[in-house]
Amino acid sequence: xNQEKTVTRRGFLDWLLGAGLGAWAFGFVAPVISxxxxxxxxxxxxxxxxxxxxxxxxxxxxxIVAVSGHPVIVVHTPQGFxxxxxxxxxxxxIVQWDAGRRQIVCPCHAGFFDINGKVISGxxxxxxxxxxxxxxxxxxxxxxx
Amino acid sequence: xxxxxxxxxxxxxxxxxxxxxKFVEQQAHKPLPQETGFWHTFGSLSLFLFINxxxxxxxxxIYYRPTTETAFESVRFIMTKANFGWxxxxxxxxxxxxxxxxxxxxxxxxxxxxxxxxPREMTWVMGVLIFGCTVTFGFTGYLLPWNQLSYWATTxxxxxxxxxxxxxxxxxxxxxxxxxxxxxxxARFYVMHVVVLPWVLTGLIAVHLFLMRVQGxxxxxxxxxxxxxxxxxxVPFFPNHVMKEGVILCLLxxxxxxxxxxxxxELGEKADPFVxxxxxxxxxxxxxxYQLLKYLPKLLGILVSMIPPLLLLLWPFxxxxxxxxxxxxxxxxxxxxxxxxxxxxxxVLGHISERKMTFxxxxxxxDIYGVPHKHSDKTPHRGKLPR
Numbered sequence: 001x002n003q004e005k006t007v008t009r010r011g012f013l014d015w016l017l018g019a020g021l022g023a024w025a026f027g028f029v030a031p032v033i034s035x036x037x038x039x040x041x042x043x044x045x046x047x048x049x050x051x052x053x054x055x056x057x058x059x060x061x062x063x064i065v066a067v068s069g070h071p072v073i074v075v076h077t078p079q080g081f082x083x084x085x086x087x088x089x090x091x092x093x094i095v096q097w098d099a100g101r102r103q104i105v106c107p108c109h110a111g112f113f114d115i116n117g118k119v120i121s122g123x124x125x126x127x128x129x130x131x132x133x134x135x136x137x138x139x140x141x142x143x144x145x
Numbered sequence: 146x147x148x149x150x151x152x153x154x155x156x157x158x159x160x161x162x163x164x165x166x167k168f169v170e171q172q173a174h175k176p177l178p179q180e181t182g183f184w185h186t187f188g189s190l191s192l193f194l195f196i197n198x199x200x201x202x203x204x205x206x207i208y209y210r211p212t213t214e215t216a217f218e219s220v221r222f223i224m225t226k227a228n229f230g231w232x233x234x235x236x237x238x239x240x241x242x243x244x245x246x247x248x249x250x251x252x253x254x255x256x257x258x259x260x261x262x263x264p265r266e267m268t269w270v271m272g273v274l275i276f277g278c279t280v281t282f283g284f285t286g287y288l289l290p291w292n293q294l295s296y297w298a299t300t301x302x303x304x305x306x307x308x309x310x311x312x313x314x315x316x317x318x319x320x321x322x323x324x325x326x327x328x329x330x331x332a333r334f335y336v337m338h339v340v341v342l343p344w345v346l347t348g349l350i351a352v353h354l355f356l357m358r359v360q361g362x363x364x365x366x367x368x369x370x371x372x373x374x375x376x377x378x379x380v381p382f383f384p385n386h387v388m389k390e391g392v393i394l395c396l397l398x399x400x401x402x403x404x405x406x407x408x409x410x411e412l413g414e415k416a417d418p419f420v421x422x423x424x425x426x427x428x429x430x431x432x433x434x435y436q437l438l439k440y441l442p443k444l445l446g447i448l449v450s451m452i453p454p455l456l457l458l459l460w461p462f463x464x465x466x467x468x469x470x471x472x473x474x475x476x477x478x479x480x481x482x483x484x485x486x487x488x489x490x491x492x493v494l495g496h497i498s499e500r501k502m503t504f505x506x507x508x509x510x511x512d513i514y515g516v517p518h519k520h521s522d523k524t525p526h527r528g529k530l531p532r
Contacts, residue, residue: 038323066419071418093301093425094419108421123439
């Protein structure tokens with residue numbers, strides 16, 4: 001037979017004490033977790049960085065520049081300048097330009113990307129994100145996104 | 146009156162020193178089962194190496210500076226300027242490797258002798274946690290010199306966590322202290338390495354040792370049929386077993402010194418977040434997992450690589466057979482041998498992959514999967530033609 005559950009005064013006080021202790025512990029733990037979580041850096045969302053003078057940049061040559069703290073690979077093709085994130089989409093290694101094969105290569109696990117940043121072979125799951133490039137006053141400017 | 150006797154008298158006048166003396170006496174002369182041999186010394190060796198890590202770690206901390214601008218230079222200072230710095234760093238780096246070897250051998254011995262079975266399940270669980278803590282020590286310590294290999298091994302190692310559904314990216318951010326491996330990561334790994342992990346490992350070792358001393362060493366008898374140790378055949382802990390440990394310890398110290406002198410720990414180049422060197426690999430104890438991850442999609446790879454540690458942790462609760470003798474546990478022993486074999490095969494493949502090797506005069510390029518390709522100057526240097 002089902003007996004109706006009654007809350008005794010002692011039981012209620014025990015529950016209240018337990019809940020109070022839990023809240024007290026949470027009050028200590030929450031700031032610690034929040035402290036350990038990395039503080040977000042705030043700043044301008046779009047940054048433009050110079051990759052150098054266009055005439056100092058021969059065709060089928062590349063350069064890696066830091067844009068908002070992230071490495072970006074800039075390649076001079078006959079059709080113009082192309083820029084991609086230099087962080088391999090597989091495990092985060094920095095890709096390099098293979099001028100002989102005209103491909104972007106990841107030195108870690110043999111990931112190959114074409115000049116459009118698309119995966120040709122190897123384990124990378126996604127293409128390299130592209131960055132905007134503009135040549136202004138003979139200066140190659142790369143946008144952060 | 147001699148000084149030690151005087152000190153003992155002084156203490157005895159103030160404290161119940163007899164209780165402590167009786168306890169030490171009991172522990173020192175505790176009889177051990179007949180089977181106790183040299184294979185039983187690897188637990189003590191692991192403890193010795195942990196003490197070595199603590200002492201040399203404290204000494205390294207005197208000169209080490211955990212910032213991206215100074216970490217590499219401070220390790221170079223330790224190795225080139227500080228008196229015997231090369232020795233202290235060698236003892237620490239090679240000591241870490243040997244500690245993992247000793248903990249592994251200790252676990253393998255425990256597994257094949259069935260010593261993890263009832264009533265010692267929790268001793269085993271503590272042992273697995275100690276092993277996990279030891280390799281985490283290795284992972285966090287590897288970044289501290291802030292050289293190219295350590296930087297990129299940490300980048301790849303922490304990137305792997307990001308494929309875990311839902312929490313992966315957050316876990317990576319928490320580990321790195323941001324998006325990439327930076328000074329924030331170095332500070333976090335340093336705190337983990339020198340403060341958090343030492344205390345966690347000390348606690349785990351204390352519980353492990355306590356359980357081992359309270360329950361005693363396992364015999365080879367079936368569960369529930371253990372007989373009290375026959376004192377006429379038992380091995381006294383002191384001096385017999387302690388002497389065995391002493392002999393192995395001397396050999397270990399010899400091996401440690403030989404490794405430091407013959408294979409000095411290198412520093413390499415300072416970390417450059419914009420250039421990934423070719424052929425970066427993790428430390429040897431992560432090589433089998435690293436190689437396994439190459440064959441599988443990232444998420445599946447993570448799930449598959451989580452099976453061995455989980456199996457290890459839960460093994461005493463899965464293996465319910467009362468037998469301890471390896472000949473009477475063919476399934477468990479078979480699984481154990483297969484796991485060791487796979488770990489060695491994947492480890493060797495991981496080691497030889499992405500290298501050029503010469504066999505019988507023919508040059509080969511080993512691709513990322515460990516498959517050799519005949520080398521000629523016309524083929525791409527990565528060894529595998531892109532589609």
